[in-house]
Amino acid sequence: MRNVFMTHEQRVLDLETRHYQAARRVQRPLRGWLRKVRKTMGYMAADVASDLEVSPSMVFQLERSEWKETITLKRLKEVAWSMECELVYCIVPREGKFEDQLMVFAKRLARGKKSRRR
Numbered sequence: 001m002r003n004v005f006m007t008h009e010q011r012v013l014d015l016e017t018r019h020y021q022a023a024r025r026v027q028r029p030l031r032g033w034l035r036k037v038r039k040t041m042g043y044m045a046a047d048v049a050s051d052l053e054v055s056p057s058m059v060f061q062l063e064r065s066e067w068k069e070t071i072t073l074k075r076l077k078e079v080a081w082s083m084e085c086e087l088v089y090c091i092v093p094r095e096g097k098f099e100d101q102l103m104v105f106a107k108r109l110a111r112g113k114k115s116r117r118r
Contacts, residue, residue, distance in 0.1 A: 010098040020090035021097070032067035034079055043083055051082040 014021070029036040038048060038059075045056040052059070062079055065071040077087040093101045 007099060010101070014097040014099055017090055017092050017098075020088075021092045024092055024094075032063055034066045034076075034083075035063040037080075037083055037085060038063070041083055048079065048082050052078060 038045070045059040049056045049059045059079075062071060062075065066076060066079075073087070073089065080087045092098075
């Protein structure tokens with residue numbers, strides 16, 4: 001019964017995240033999303049800095065930290081908000097669907113191996 005419930009929940013999660021699963025094919029811009037959006041929208045670092053009440057150099061540091069994957073979600077959301085954008089956040093399987101992942105995970109556990117970190 002538990003497996004039936006999990007399979008149902010995985011199917012529901014697959015439906016709820018289908019757009020995000022499609023988005024995993026989108027490559028992050030070379031210098032990160034913050035910089036790409038800021039420049040595309042025509043915002044100067046000083047404009048964003050003023051809204052965030054920080055210095056323009058801090059805006060560049062925030063862009064760098066996003067690029068280096070060290071920025072917090074909270075800060076990323078604040079910067080996105082200052083550019084009239086919203087942070088959209090989701091976790092999806094690297095490949096396939098959630099429904100397929102139970103077998104992958106079970107096989108990995110059976111081999112006694114941990115997931116590789118990226």
